[in-house]
Amino acid sequence: MDTPTLIGIGLAAGIGVLISNRLQKKKNDALAPTIEAALRAQGGLTLPALTEAVGLKGFMARGKVMLALNDMVARGKLRVIQAPEGTPQLEKVNFIKYELA
Numbered sequence: 098m099d100t101p102t103l104i105g106i107g108l109a110a111g112i113g114v115l116i117s118n119r120l121q122k123k124k125n126d127a128l129a130p131t132i133e134a135a136l137r138a139q140g141g142l143t144l145p146a147l148t149e150a151v152g153l154k155g156f157m158a159r160g161k162v163m164l165a166l167n168d169m170v171a172r173g174k175l176r177v178i179q180a181p182e183g184t185p186q187l188e189k190v191n192f193i194k195y196e197l198a
Contacts (some may be wrong), residue, residue, distance in 0.1 A: 132165060133174070133197065141196035142176060145175040166195055173198055 112124045128151070135150035136142060144149060150163045180192035 121164065122168070124161070125168045128165040129160065129169055129174075132162065132169065136175075136195065136197050141194040143192065143194055144190050147195060170195075 131151050132147065135147060139146075139150060144159055144163060144166070148154070148159050149167075151158075151162060153162065159160075166175060170177060174197065175195050176198045178194040178196065180189040184192050
């Protein structure tokens with residue numbers, strides 16, 4: 098491969114990542130008000146409980162809610178209550194709670 102081709106591939110990949118990040122941010126922003134309303138109504142919730150409270154079902158829905166939660170935590174809108182010490186790694190998702198800051 099020659100240099101212009103490699104530059105073109107790198108530029109296309111960079112633009113693809115930028116577009117992907119912006120689309121994900123829009124999806125997270127659309128889900129945030131629903132998450133906030135559920136947390137106001139019910140207080141601190143775990144990821145499985147919050148996913149059901151938002152009205153989504155399934156494992157993939159947990160991923161969507163988790164991405165939105167991470168954005169909200171980074172913005173300072175939510176506080177994370179960690180799982181108790183000694184909780185097995187694979188069960189922590191059932192104990193970590195999220196509440197409004």
